[in-house]
Amino acid sequence: MRTASLAALGRPALLCALGFAVLALILFAMSALRRRVPAGRAGGRALAASAGFTVLAAASLLSALFAHDFSLAYVANYSSRSLAGPYTVSALWGGMEGSLLFWTVLLTVFATIAVYRHPNPDSPAVTWAGAVLAGIAIFFLLLLAFPADPFARLADVPTDGSGLNPLLQSPGMLIHPPLLYTGFVGFSIPFAFAMGALVSGRTETPWFTSTRRWTLFSWSALSIGIVLGGAWAYTELGWGGYWAWDPVENASFMPWLTATAYLHSVVIQEKRRMLRIWNVSLILATYALAVFGTFLTRSGILSSIHTFTEGSTGVWFLPFLAAMLLGGLAIIALRYDRLRSENRLDALVSRESAFLANNVLFVAAAFTVLWGTVYPIVAEVTTGVRLSVGPAFFNAVFVPLGLAILALTGIGPLVSWRRMSKGRLSRLVRPPVVAGIAVAAGLWLAGMRSAGGVIAFALCGFVAVAIAGEFIRGGRVYRASGDSWPAALAHTLMRNRRRYGGYVVHLGIVLIVIGFAGAAGKVERNAFLEPGSSMKVGAYTLTYEGREQSSTPEKQINDATVAVSRGGEPVGTLHPQSNFHFAQQQPQSEVAIRTTPVEDLYVVVTQFDPDGAAAIRAFVNPLTWWIWAGAVVMAAGMSVILSGGTPHGATAGATGRVREPVAAAG
Amino acid sequence: MQTASSHRQSHVNAPPSAKRRAKFIIGAGVVLATVVGLVGWAMSRPGSTAFYVSVSELQASAPAGAEDYRVNGVVMPGSIERRGLDTTFAITDGRSDVTVTTDQPLPDAFKDRSEVVATGNFNGRTFAATQVLAKCPSKFKAKSRA
Incomplete structure (x- = not known):
């Protein structure tokens, strides 16, 4: 070792973490089975110690990365001396071993916090949850100790590392993987507490209320992580899109779909004590899908651009996944009697029905993605024919499913719990319906003839006005007591943060759908241009003026100057690049995007000829800006929800007497 | 996982339970058939599978x-x-x-x-x-x- 680093501490720390996780499992199980409180508390401390040692292992890997300790295979494979500082941090999760270590850090730290911060940490439900979490931690620590050792040494120490893939050297890649992992791992907490509550048979602490913040937090992290992944793909990969229905993208989307279903249906459980089996099953499905996603990226079982190298790690996941699913289902079956609903649906037109329909659609969507993702495996095993399922399939299914879900987003909040009169419903529904029809008519008159597009925008109008109506109705109460409108709306939002924060999230979804619908008007042109020549894309004329070359220690920069004009008027200059990275011996395109709320002009140089001519690929992507704007609105809504305490609605619902709008949350 | 104390729900205005259940089962069946049909249709479209x-x-x-x-x-x-x-x-x-x-x-x-x-x-x-x-x-x- 030529440079001082903490690398030597890594493996011992991992083994200690494993030892403490095993100890935690034994103590928790002993405490739960024999009802011994001190053993449970000791289990909590063992879990905390395991978290501490896992963090130490990660710190030691990070220090080895910063110290360029290339005697570690991981450091040699994923970093180099020339790697810029912040991206050395992203090398921590840029490779398989490091990413699993990062997973485990989050898992053990989250588990420790969840057990310690539980309002009733000595209850058997919590002790069982601790045992489940320790069991999960043991699995991941075993992976790190054996097949995916991040501290494996190289016999021949290279003088420099191979460097991080240039695609991963992007600000998005500093945030996207940690957010996705936070989302995935965060669902361990509601999963473990649901299982703990079922195993212990304890009913006094409903697991879903004590883990609500974890659920919301994980869901928010996963949502933002997915959007950032799309943004990264859009700005880095150069194919003009942000979502390709790649198996690994699907792997992050499936738990998001079931988690979104769960977030909605758990409200029914709170308010009406219904759907308990369904909710436990949803959280089991969500966590199983999250682990399945982690497995997919590490198994090489499906071809994807995101996969880590094939290795022996994947096979370890199958028994783990099977144990989790079978164990979870067995526990649900065992406790079936205690999970039965206390209430029934009263009427088809009720908030419960709307939530139920939402759930059916979200779960159908999740299974559709699962079907399309694993169909190639199923087909190969059953018929021997290898098939691949392309984006055409997913888009065909998701347009109708997505539009139906969007419509429910508008309808759901308008219908009251239990039942409502037709007169009241039609009064509430009228303005949004009028808005939707107006949007559709306007677009039709403006010459839009794509049925899908007209329906999508009309539904966006419908939902936006429905949400506005909710805020106005809520605000009137404060308005009556003398508030100005802005103050009244702010009061409305902050007084029932879960409900109105939820509406803000819905508004973000509306904006995102506007962006998706815009993709139907996408234009793509490819041209091979000599310096001085032009091409047209949409309403734009692009003139390739020439190439400028320069060098850094990492790469040779080839920068194209592309003058952009629209209707004869120059509107600016874009600089797409195709740079040659020395460490990877490979070119890397840097996309140039001129973005406006109306449309993005997206320009890529796919190839430079030695004489300076350039192959240019250009897209006009209408309304893509709205996706990122919608994500920001969604994030704002999530922050509002997360900033609220535990709403009192959780107990109010026990009586089944829930009145609009004070206690209802959406 | 609730105690019996929350059984204060009244079902006075509920329609007969068998009829209501039938409605929901039919509804669920329709939704399921639609989704399965949608998936089947999407799978059979050209370009969906290769x-x-x-x-x-x-x-x-x-x-x-x-x-x-x-x-x-x-x-x-x-x-x-x-x-x-x-x-x-x-x-x-x-x-x-x-x-x-x-x-x-x-x-x-x-x-x-x-x-x-x-x-x-x-x-x-x-x-x-x-x-x-x-x-x-x-x-x-x-x-x-x-």
């Missing part, structure tokens, strides 16, 4: 004029020829090879000996690709295994 084959399998079993094929192989060194936007190259699986033509942009990782997946149609002699993806083994593994 046969995924190796070069040998393509040469051995694909009918001339085969559409919607994805063929997986390694780019043969020295075979890449570019003329403007058009590119011609050969891929092999070690036993057979096939010439691929495309007018589409190629990914950055596309080079001699990179593993690619070409999607397109096969006329019996050459494979006309509408998309070429480089299945880059070095995506996360910076050290090239090729």
